[in-house]
Amino acid sequence: MALAALAAVAVLSIGFGARFLSPAEVWSGLWDPTAQSYRIVHEMRLPRTLLGLMVGMALGLAGAIMQALTRNPLADPGLLGINAGAAAGVASAAVFFGVGTFYGYVWFALGGAAAVTALVYAVGGGRSATPARLALAGAALNATLYSYVSAILLSDSQAIEKVKFWTAGSLASADFATVQRLLPFFAGGLLAGLLVARPLNALSLGDDAARALGARPSVIRGAVIVAVTLLCGGATAACGPIVFIGLLIPHMVRPFTGPDLRWLLPYTAILAPVLLLGADVLGRVLGSPGELQVGTVTAVLGGPLFLYLVRAAK
Amino acid sequence: MTTSGASRKETTSGANREETTSGASREMTTTTTKARTIKSRVGVRPRAVVVGVGAAIATLLISVFSLGTGDFEIAPADVVTTLFGEGNPAHEFIITELRLPRLITAILVGAALAASGAVFQSLVRNPLGSPDMLGVTNGASTAALTVVILGGTSTQLSVAAVLGGLAATLLIQLIAGRALHGFRFILVGIGMAAILTGISGYLLTRGVQMENARALLWLTGSLDGRDWGQAVPMAIVLVLVLPVLLLACGPGLRILEMGDDSASALGVPVPLLRNGALLSAALLVSFAAASAGPVNFVALIAPHLAKRLTRAPGPNLVPSIAVGALLLTGADFLAQHLLEDQSLPVGVVTGLVGGGYLVWLLTTERRAGRI
Numbered sequence: 001m002a003l004a005a006l007a008a009v010a011v012l013s014i015g016f017g018a019r020f021l022s023p024a025e026v027w028s029g030l031w032d033p034t035a036q037s038y039r040i041v042h043e044m045r046l047p048r049t050l051l052g053l054m055v056g057m058a059l060g061l062a063g064a065i066m067q068a069l070t071r072n073p074l075a076d077p078g079l080l081g082i083n084a085g086a087a088a089g090v091a092s093a094a095v096f097f098g099v100g101t102f103y104g105y106v107w108f109a110l111g112g113a114a115a116v117t118a119l120v121y122a123v124g125g126g127r128s129a130t131p132a133r134l135a136l137a138g139a140a141l142n143a144t145l146y147s148y149v150s151a152i153l154l155s156d157s158q159a160i161e162k163v164k165f166w167t168a169g170s171l172a173s174a175d176f177a178t179v180q181r182l183l184p185f186f187a188g189g190l191l192a193g194l195l196v197a198r199p200l201n202a203l204s205l206g207d208d209a210a211r212a213l214g215a216r217p218s219v220i221r222g223a224v225i226v227a228v229t230l231l232c233g234g235a236t237a238a239c240g241p242i243v244f245i246g247l248l249i250p251h252m253v254r255p256f257t258g259p260d261l262r263w264l265l266p267y268t269a270i271l272a273p274v275l276l277l278g279a280d281v282l283g284r285v286l287g288s289p290g291e292l293q294v295g296t297v298t299a300v301l302g303g304p305l306f307l308y309l310v311r312a313a314k
Numbered sequence: 315m316t317t318s319g320a321s322r323k324e325t326t327s328g329a330n331r332e333e334t335t336s337g338a339s340r341e342m343t344t345t346t347t348k349a350r351t352i353k354s355r356v357g358v359r360p361r362a363v364v365v366g367v368g369a370a371i372a373t374l375l376i377s378v379f380s381l382g383t384g385d386f387e388i389a390p391a392d393v394v395t396t397l398f399g400e401g402n403p404a405h406e407f408i409i410t411e412l413r414l415p416r417l418i419t420a421i422l423v424g425a426a427l428a429a430s431g432a433v434f435q436s437l438v439r440n441p442l443g444s445p446d447m448l449g450v451t452n453g454a455s456t457a458a459l460t461v462v463i464l465g466g467t468s469t470q471l472s473v474a475a476v477l478g479g480l481a482a483t484l485l486i487q488l489i490a491g492r493a494l495h496g497f498r499f500i501l502v503g504i505g506m507a508a509i510l511t512g513i514s515g516y517l518l519t520r521g522v523q524m525e526n527a528r529a530l531l532w533l534t535g536s537l538d539g540r541d542w543g544q545a546v547p548m549a550i551v552l553v554l555v556l557p558v559l560l561l562a563c564g565p566g567l568r569i570l571e572m573g574d575d576s577a578s579a580l581g582v583p584v585p586l587l588r589n590g591a592l593l594s595a596a597l598l599v600s601f602a603a604a605s606a607g608p609v610n611f612v613a614l615i616a617p618h619l620a621k622r623l624t625r626a627p628g629p630n631l632v633p634s635i636a637v638g639a640l641l642l643t644g645a646d647f648l649a650q651h652l653l654e655d656q657s658l659p660v661g662v663v664t665g666l667v668g669g670g671y672l673v674w675l676l677t678t679e680r681r682a683g684r685i
Contacts, residue, residue, distance in 0.1 A: 074501070079508060119673070136442040139504050140614070140672050143446060146511075147610045147665030150534050151658075243508050293519060299512020306505040307489050310498060 006053075006270055009277045013052060014045040021045075047176045052277045052294075054179070054186045055171070055239055058231035060272020061193045063246020064265055068200045069224045070121070072134050073251070077232045078243025080138035084145040085116030086236035091149045106185065106237040113233035116141060117225050170293040171239050171280050182238045189230030190269070196223050197261040204259070242295045244302025245272055251309060275302075362624040362633050369636035373421065373643050380647045381413050419540040419605055420646045420660070421639045422548040424612055426602040428638020429559060429631060430595035431613030432620070436567045436629035437591060438499050441675075444614040445599040448503030451613075452510035453482020454603035455533055459517045462529045471532075472547070472604035479600025482506060483592065535609030535661025537646050544605040551601045555594045560631055563591045568628030609661050611668025612641055618675065 014026045021029065021040065029041035059077060066075040077083050089112025093105040120138055202215040210217055235242070249272040250264060257263035276294065279301060283292035381397075382388040388396070388405055396405045431444040438448070445451050457478025461471045490502045514533070518526060566587045570577045578584050599613065616638035620630045623637075645663040652658060 079504065119676075122677070135504050136440060136447060136500060137676055139447045139507065140442050140676070143610060144665065144669035144672055147534065147661060148669065150530055151662040151665055153530060243512065293516060296512045296516035299509050299515075303505055303509030303512070306508070307502055310501040310505065311489065311491065 003270060005274050009274045009281070010049055010053070012281050013049040013277045014041055047179050048171050048280075049277065050179050051182070051238060052171050052280050053273045054182055055235040055242070056245060056273030056276030057269045058186055058189060058235040059242060059245040059276070060249045060268045061190065061246075061265060062228045062231040062235075063272075064250040064261070064268045065193055065196060065200065065224055066228055066246065067250055068204060068261055069221065070134060071204065074135050074247065076244065076247030077228065078241060078245070079135060079142070079247060080116070080120045081141035081145060082113050082116050082120065082228065082232045083236045083241035083243070084142045084149075085112035085114075086110070086233045087241045088112050088145045088148050089233075090237060091152055095152045106181070106234065109237035110185075110229055110233035112145075113236065114225070114229040116145070117228050117232075121221075121225065170295065172291065172293070178238055182234050185230050185234035189227050189234065192223055192227035193231065194265055194269075196220060196227060197265050200224065201261050240293075240295055242276070242298055244298050244306060245276055248302050248305055248309075249275060359624065359626050362626055362630065365620060365623045365633040366636045369633065369640045373636070373640045376640070376643050376647055377417055377421070380417060380643065380650075381409050383647075383651060384408075384413065415542050415545050416537050416540045416646070417643065418545045419548065420537055420642045422545060422552055423537075423602045423606045423609065424616070424639040424642025425556075425635045426548065426552055426598040426638075427609065427612040427642070428616035428620075428634045429556065430599040430602070431615075431638070432617035432629040432631055432634040433559065433563070433567065433591050433595035434613070435617050436571055437588060437595075439571060440500060441618060442614065443500055443503075444617075445595065446608065446610055446613055447507065448500065449486055449506030449510060450479050450483050450503075450596055450599055451603055451608040452507045452514070453485075454479035454600050455608045456510045456514050456517070457481075458532060458603070458607075459514050459529055462525055462532060463517050463520055465525070472544075475604035476597075476600040479603055480596055482510070483596035487589075487592065531659055532607045533661075534659045535607035535664070536659035537606050537649075538657065538659070540605070548601055548605045551597060555597055556635075559591065559594050563587060563594065564629065564631050567591060571628060607659075607661060609642065610665045611672070612638055612645075612664055615668055615671055616641055 011023050011026050014021065014029075025035070026041060028035040029038050030046075032038060062077045062082075063075065066077060066080070067073060069075075086109035089108035089110070090105045093108035097104075120134070120141065199210075199215045199220045202210040202213045203217060203220055205213075207217045210220075249268050253264055253267045253271060257267055276298065279297040280294040282301075283294050283297040286292055286297075378390050378393050382390055382393045386408055388408065392401055392405055393409065395401045396409050399406075401409070434445050434448065434450075435441055435443050437443075454475040455478070457474040458471050461474045466474070486499065486503050486506050489506075490499045518529060566577070566582045569580055569582050570584065570587060574584050602609070617630060617634040619641075620633035620637045624630055624633050642660070642664070645667065646660045649658040649660040649663045652663070
């Protein structure tokens with residue numbers, strides 16, 4: 001089911017655009033170099049779809065393992081400021097060092113994400129942290145980082161133009177080169193994320209029980225932070241900060257899979273890109289002839305869902 | 315007010331001395347202590363008075379200094395005589411027409427932000443629960459941004475900011491539901507802030523370059539080129555709202571921090587007090603955003619600093635207000651003179667200072683388990 005939904009959204013994402021392609025045309029465009037739609041699919045739509053897939057998976061997975069690590073249902077890389085940390089890194093790279101390529105600023109993004117992950121974890125990750133406490137710490141960090149980003153952007157009006165699409169979160173600049181460069185970071189993060197599923201299950205029983213089961217809490221935490229940093233930093237460097245994906249999908253998946261991360265994580269990884277690509281398609285349809293940035297669509301769609309979750313949780 | 319604090323201290327120490335000399339005066343000591351507890355229940359504490367007056371004096375000093383510095387330097391003594399209407403015409407023009415409106419706006423906006431921050435933090439019972447974290451400021455900035463992108467005038471912008479802030483507060487209140495626990499209000503507020511940030515991001519991508527620069531400047535919070543048009547509405551709102559907050563809400567808010575049940579048992583009309591305080595705080599912060607843009611962190615930090623200095627429970631409204639005015643005036647002075655060749659928007663200074671303070675706050679408060 002989940003895979004079918006993913007396939008359907010991917011076809012839609014390839015199909016929609018300035019010129020609509022029917023699913024049959026998408027299929028022939030994918031495989032048949034002589035078909036009329038081959039160039040459209042391969043040069044414009046496919047990279048965008050692939051990028052959406054990767055970023056969606058990355059954000060969903062990062063959210064799920066952050067929630068497991070902090071034992072906190074409201075942990076989301078966007079709300080906790082991790083994406084904003086990466087954004088601050090990229091903005092500094094663009095303004096202070098004149099970096100303009102993905103490879104140049106992915107390191108700054110990773111650095112920013114790593115710093116904020118560690119900070120948020122140190123502040124809110126303790127056993128006594130309530131959801132509200134963690135969320136507030138994240139919101140405050142978010143505010144700091146965004147005021148920093150706008151401060152340095154103000155000093156350079158050229159940079160405003162360069163970064164403005166990026167700060168809203170967008171897949172529009174996707175090409176194959178970006179996809180290829182994101183791939184190693186994404187693959188590393190994905191692997192680390194899926195590998196920690198079992199030990200994180202043990203950790204959810206508490207540190208002592210986990211130790212008794214043969215897990216090493218500090219190693220696991222370190223691995224999780226590395227995974228989250230790779231996933232969020234890479235995703236943010238590629239298409240800007242996008243909120244709510246990592247928060248919502250694990251919540252929607254959990255009723256079906258239960259809390260076992262070995263089931264939860266794969267399903268999250270499949271369904272999160274469904275939401276992201278769906279939001280992207282919706283943005284292209286609603287915003288035509290231009291488009292709405294996917295970050296805006298996920299915020300506007302995901303926000304009410306978040307509010308509903310808060311209301312429903314008595 | 316300082317003298318009253320000092321004289322009380324004198325009576326206490328006097329009583330102590332008498333206690334050591336004769337046993338008969340022991341009775342007198344207990345009456346003094348009793349008098350002190352009653353007095354402190356009314357809310358006047360010597361430390362609070364000292365902090366409030368100290369911050370006010372510091373604000374005045376910075377003001378005089380800041381009125382005197384700029385492209386045309388004026389000595390502090392001349393500034394004071396000009397303010398009393400006895401300076402020469404050149405000085406009078408520079409000060410009352412050019413520099414005073416900006417300074418007054420800074421003081422008023424700082425006071426308003428701090429007061430609303432204190433009320434919000436007290437209402438949601440969380441030291442990080444200030445209006446800029448909970449989506450109220452975001453409401454104001456999203457509405458104002460819409461006006462900027464549509465090419466509206468600055469009056470329209472101010473009106474939109476006020477309406478936006480109030481609308482966001484109302485919406486958060488409605489969604490959070492009647493049982494306004496700090497917890498749920500916070501989460502709904504954060505969700506609202508995230509949605510509005512998304513919308514602002516979209517609006518920014520719609521604008522052309524010129525408007526974007528203006529929009530971004532506004533979003534950072536700036537006091538550049540403020541005239542009496544910004545200072546006067548802010549002053550009117552403060553004059554109307556502050557007495558309500560200080561006299562009607564202040565004591566009640568302090569009792570409310572003990573919990574809704576205890577407060578209603580003590581005779582506090584909880585729903586009325588909550589809604590009244592929330593509305594007043596939202597009004598203050600919306601008007602502040604309309605006059606100076608959504609200046610970050612003053613609402614968050616001023617009540618903290620005040621509380622740390624006074625060591626008193628409750629919202630600490632008066633010391634917070636004084637500290638807020640001091641913070642924003644100081645930040646604006648730094649913003650104007652930190653760099654030789656250009657002036658920064660004040661939001662940059664408060665953002666950077668606030669960020670540093672925040673990290674420190676998060677680590678210490680976390681250790682103490684208060685956040």
